[in-house]
Amino acid sequence: xxxxxxxxxxxxxxxxxxxxxxxxxxxxxxxxxxxxxxxxxxxxxxxxxxxxxxxxxxxxxxxxxxxxxxxxxxxxxxxxxxxxxxxxxxxxxxxxxxxxxxxxxxxxxx
Amino acid sequence: xxxxxxxxxxxxxxxxxxxxxxxxxxxxxxxxxxxxxxxxxxxxxxxxxxxxxxxxxxxxxxxxxxxxxxxxxxxxxxxxxxxxxxxxxxxxxxxxxxxxxxxxxxxxxxxxxxxxxxxxxxxxxxxxxxxxxxxxxxxxxxxxxxxxxxxxxxxxxxxxxxxxxxxxxxxxxxxxxxxxxxxxxxxxxxxxxxxxxxxxxxxxxxxxxxxxxxxxxxxxxxxxxxxxxxxxxxxxxxxxxxxxxxxxxxxxxxxxxxxxxxxxxxxxxxxxxxxxxxxxxxxxxxxxxxxxxxxxxxxxxxxxxxxxxxxxxxxxxxxxxxxxxxxxxxxxxxxxxxxxxxxxxxxxxxxxxxxxxxxxxxxxxxxxxxxxxxxxxxxxxxxxxxxxxxxxxxxxxxxxxxxxxxxxxxxxxxxxxxxxxxxxxxxxxxxxxxxxxxxxxxxxxxxxxxxxxxxxxxxxxxxxxxxxxxxxxxxxxxxxxxxxxxxxxxxxxxxxxxxxx
Amino acid sequence: xxxxxxxxxxxxxxxxxxxxxxxxxxxxxxxxxxxxxxxxxxxxxxxxxxxxxxxxxxxxxxxxxxxxxxxxxxxxxxxxxxxxxxxxxxxxxxxxxxxxxxxxxxxxxxxxxxxxxxxxxxxxxxxxxxxxxxxxxxxxxxxxxxxxxxxxxxxxxxxxxxxxxxxxxxxxxxxxxxxxxxxxxxxxxxxxxxxxxxxxxxxxxxxxxxxxxxxxxxxxxxxxxxxxxxxxxxxxxxxxxxxxxxxxxxxxxxxxxxxxxxxxxxxxxxxxxxxxxxxxxxxxxxxxxxxxxxxxxxxxxxxxxxxxxxxxxxxxxxxxxxxxxxxxxxxxxxxxxxxxxxxxxxxx
Numbered sequence: 001x002x003x004x005x006x007x008x009x010x011x012x013x014x015x016x017x018x019x020x021x022x023x024x025x026x027x028x029x030x031x032x033x034x035x036x037x038x039x040x041x042x043x044x045x046x047x048x049x050x051x052x053x054x055x056x057x058x059x060x061x062x063x064x065x066x067x068x069x070x071x072x073x074x075x076x077x078x079x080x081x082x083x084x085x086x087x088x089x090x091x092x093x094x095x096x097x098x099x100x101x102x103x104x105x106x107x108x109x110x
Numbered sequence: 111x112x113x114x115x116x117x118x119x120x121x122x123x124x125x126x127x128x129x130x131x132x133x134x135x136x137x138x139x140x141x142x143x144x145x146x147x148x149x150x151x152x153x154x155x156x157x158x159x160x161x162x163x164x165x166x167x168x169x170x171x172x173x174x175x176x177x178x179x180x181x182x183x184x185x186x187x188x189x190x191x192x193x194x195x196x197x198x199x200x201x202x203x204x205x206x207x208x209x210x211x212x213x214x215x216x217x218x219x220x221x222x223x224x225x226x227x228x229x230x231x232x233x234x235x236x237x238x239x240x241x242x243x244x245x246x247x248x249x250x251x252x253x254x255x256x257x258x259x260x261x262x263x264x265x266x267x268x269x270x271x272x273x274x275x276x277x278x279x280x281x282x283x284x285x286x287x288x289x290x291x292x293x294x295x296x297x298x299x300x301x302x303x304x305x306x307x308x309x310x311x312x313x314x315x316x317x318x319x320x321x322x323x324x325x326x327x328x329x330x331x332x333x334x335x336x337x338x339x340x341x342x343x344x345x346x347x348x349x350x351x352x353x354x355x356x357x358x359x360x361x362x363x364x365x366x367x368x369x370x371x372x373x374x375x376x377x378x379x380x381x382x383x384x385x386x387x388x389x390x391x392x393x394x395x396x397x398x399x400x401x402x403x404x405x406x407x408x409x410x411x412x413x414x415x416x417x418x419x420x421x422x423x424x425x426x427x428x429x430x431x432x433x434x435x436x437x438x439x440x441x442x443x444x445x446x447x448x449x450x451x452x453x454x455x456x457x458x459x460x461x462x463x464x465x466x467x468x469x470x471x472x473x474x475x476x477x478x479x480x481x482x483x484x485x486x487x488x489x490x491x492x493x494x495x496x497x498x499x500x501x502x503x504x505x506x507x508x509x510x511x512x513x514x515x516x517x518x519x520x521x522x523x524x525x526x527x528x529x530x531x532x533x534x535x536x537x538x539x540x541x542x543x544x545x546x547x548x549x550x551x552x553x554x555x556x557x558x559x560x561x562x563x564x565x566x567x568x569x570x571x572x573x574x575x576x577x578x579x580x581x582x583x584x585x586x587x588x589x590x591x592x593x594x595x596x597x598x599x600x601x602x603x604x605x606x607x608x609x610x611x
Numbered sequence: 612x613x614x615x616x617x618x619x620x621x622x623x624x625x626x627x628x629x630x631x632x633x634x635x636x637x638x639x640x641x642x643x644x645x646x647x648x649x650x651x652x653x654x655x656x657x658x659x660x661x662x663x664x665x666x667x668x669x670x671x672x673x674x675x676x677x678x679x680x681x682x683x684x685x686x687x688x689x690x691x692x693x694x695x696x697x698x699x700x701x702x703x704x705x706x707x708x709x710x711x712x713x714x715x716x717x718x719x720x721x722x723x724x725x726x727x728x729x730x731x732x733x734x735x736x737x738x739x740x741x742x743x744x745x746x747x748x749x750x751x752x753x754x755x756x757x758x759x760x761x762x763x764x765x766x767x768x769x770x771x772x773x774x775x776x777x778x779x780x781x782x783x784x785x786x787x788x789x790x791x792x793x794x795x796x797x798x799x800x801x802x803x804x805x806x807x808x809x810x811x812x813x814x815x816x817x818x819x820x821x822x823x824x825x826x827x828x829x830x831x832x833x834x835x836x837x838x839x840x841x842x843x844x845x846x847x848x849x850x851x852x853x854x855x856x857x858x859x860x861x862x863x864x865x866x867x868x869x870x871x872x873x874x875x876x877x878x879x880x881x882x883x884x885x886x887x888x889x890x891x892x893x894x895x896x897x898x899x900x901x902x903x904x905x906x907x908x909x910x911x912x913x914x915x916x917x918x919x920x921x922x923x924x925x926x927x928x929x930x931x932x933x934x935x936x937x938x939x940x941x942x943x944x945x946x947x948x949x950x951x952x953x954x955x956x957x958x959x
Binding site: 076 | 251255258262265266269274277278280281284285287288289291292295296299300302303
């Protein structure tokens with residue numbers, strides 16, 4: 001069996017695991033981790049295809065594409081992580097505000 | 111020497127340059143931003159004129175010919191999309207100029223407002239550059255990068271309002287957009303592995319049915335459908351569009367979702383049209399029907415004005431997908447012309463609606479539809495803009511929407527697939543329903559309307575009106591854009607490619 | 612026939628998804644992130660096996676190192692938040708401290724879940740089958756080889772990145788710029804990033820390491836013309852130096868004026884853009900370098916980009932725009948330790 005296909009299948013498996021995690025996980029950080037796994041899977045498929053095109057010739061175009069992809073992926077991850085922190089913060093603040101109100105006005109549910 | 115290629119370069123370089131400048135010199139952002147918008151309009155004008163004179167064009171970036179380099183491909187569809195972005199973008203920029211010059215609320219709110227202004231302009235200009243680059247590019251991977259620019263800028267703009275709901279919506283939007291990009295990228299990778307080329311036009315010459323092509327195409331389509339928010343995948347759109355700042359909502363709903371649809375139109379209408387089975391088009395059309403019904407039903411149920419408009423976007427996107435099987439059905443240009451008209455008129459009308467809704471929100475301090483009765487007394491111009499845009503969405507005669515739907519109706523009846531036509535009519539009736547729901551409140555006489563002291567700058571009101579009027583008149587003016595569209599068509603035929611190489 | 616390398620490949624190919632699975636299944640987020648970093652390093656090893664040294668360098672520096680650092684710092688921020696919350700004695704009200712309330716996880720119905728899983732499995736198998744079926748197409752390897760002589764550099768990947776597909780890279784630099792812009796638009800940074808003072812060992816280590824890393828970054832950019840390396844790898848090393856300085860809370864970093872930082876972020880994108888325009892002004896196409904000088908131009912673009920990439924990635928790690936100068940910070944309610952992001956507002 002061709003060893004290149006190992007990496008193709010490995011990439012596919014990473015992709016599937018990432019997709020599953022992205023949909024199933026509840027915690028946003030884990031969702032973002034899962035999305036990163038997915039992109040890694042895609043990169044693996046791209047690079048293993050680059051070697052598959054010839055016996056000795058390596059195709060540098062997918063390499064360049066993956067380099068671009070890595071940078072794009074770290075950019076989106078950074079924005080996503082800051083957003084997660086902010087969402088959590090504002091939620092906390094809202095809860096805190098509720099609590100203060102409750103202490104002030106006595107317990108009212110709803 | 112100002113030929114089409116020169117203007118095309120301007121369209122990418124100018125927004126990027128002004129985005130960077132307005133970031134570095136934040137104090138001048140409100141000068142650079144509108145300046146870039148006007149320059150962009152000028153460049154599109156130049157591009158249109160020289161395109162009308164000399165026809166479609168391929169431009170090799172870096173002087174590297176296919177298959178190695180990246181090419182711009184300038185054809186009729188591309189020019190029309192660029193023109194749509196330029197006109198709508200210009201109106202939104204003028205609106206934003208008024209919006210961010212407002213003096214509102216307390217000192218703390220004001221400082222937040224100031225921050226938003228500082229970051230709105232560079233983000234919006236980068237988004238604009240991404241859109242222009244996407245329409246110009248003919249390279250699938252390059253389009254991935256422009257999609258990322260567009261998506262990331264759109265997410266940042268959504269979160270700009272700072273409301274917790276907007277941030278949550280932005281986070282969800284980002285995750286969806288990540289998933290979509292990932293799917294798209296894998297699709298590109300698979301196609302590249304099959305054919306060893308990334309240029310769309312060259313690809314259209316090479317494609318042959320095969321398992322890897324199907325998988326790649328399915329992935330490309332799935333990614334773009336997520337980003338376009340077609341019916342079952344639309345869940346992220348309404349909260350994101352409804353919770354953003356007013357100019358941002360107009361940009362997101364009017365322009366950003368069009369970009370990924372444009373790409374679908376390219377792929378399904380041109381590049382892979384020969385190999386795709388008709389059943390696939392029918393599937394997309396059916397999802398479009400679902401979007402029309404579901405979006406309209408949700409719009410009818412909404413209590414908030416901006417949510418209503420956002421759901422209306424979901425419904426209107428459905429029309430565009432209903433047009434896809436009709437493009438397949440129709441050998442002539444009618445269906446293609448119709449879908450382009452629908453895109454253009456929706457961009458104008460929906461942006462105008464969100465802009466008017468933003469003014470109404472500022473004046474009333476809320477956007478509860480039930481409590482908006484009589485606002486026309488204090489905001490006559492914006493109310494008029496909203497209603498006019500709504501009428502255009504319904505597809506009332508002189509509007510672009512009307513002509514588009516009329517053409518599609520003709521195609522569906524002539525091709526014997528009347529059910530698509532029926533869906534179009536049903537959708538229009540539903541649209542009439544939700545527009546009437548708002549219009550009946552806005553236009554009713556009930557004095558005095560309790561409003562805030564907030565003065566709305568005239569530029570905000572009039573930019574919305576102008577866009578709404580444009581959407582309304584698009585049907586009358588449709589002749590010349592459609593000629594442009596026809597002029598570009600041969601670029602994608604194999605023969606055209608030979609000539610150009 | 613399965614030689615030693617083949618077995619190694621197989622083990623590596625199996626280890627990647629296994630690690631991915633463990634990572635997502637781990638209930639402890641910190642553990643998941645450590646596993647994520649090790650997965651990134653394993654990926655880098657894979658890239659080496661697949662003869663992609665450029666990608667391996669970038670993956671180790673950016674994919675594993677910097678992304679991992681971003682995740683860890685986000686986790687720490689979240690943990691700090693939930694700790695503060697616990698201190699406010701809100702305990703009984705919320706069961707899962709990790710969860711963001713508005714996005715309560717809905718338990719999927721087992722049937723729908725099973726169906727979705729089946730669909731996913733079918734599609735993945737289909738994809739695997741079609742990958743195995745299809746012979747690889749031509750690829751652009753030969754075309755790159757033919758034109759390499761005119762690109763001005765000897766490394767194929769650099770030639771593709773900066774010359775043949777330089778426009779992609781121009782836009783990619785913009786994506787990075789955009790990310791920094793997005794993060795800055797969202798929130799303000801809180802310095803110092805660590806609550807506790809850094810120990811003397813760390814401080815000394817950083818003082819020694821930082822100049823060394825800057826030199827390594829320069830070397831990577833220089834060597835990129837002929838071998839593995841380039842702006843992104845160099846920029847990532849530069850960013851690592853920046854992150855260390857931020858962590859050690861060195862005074863110099865805190866005193867960098869915001870305007871200088873803005874220029875640092877903008878330098879690479881701006882220079883790249885200007886180069887592209889100059890090419891047009893000189894009568895060529897966009898980004899068409901003069902053939903004899905191509906190497907020098909590429910080096911110039913790469914150096915400027917590397918600086919900006921380094922600053923940008925470090926800014927992404929800091930996670931917000933620089934704090935406003937204290938002169939504007941009147942009204943004592945915003946002390947340094949307080950929540951500096953009051954402007955973001957919890958107003959509904």
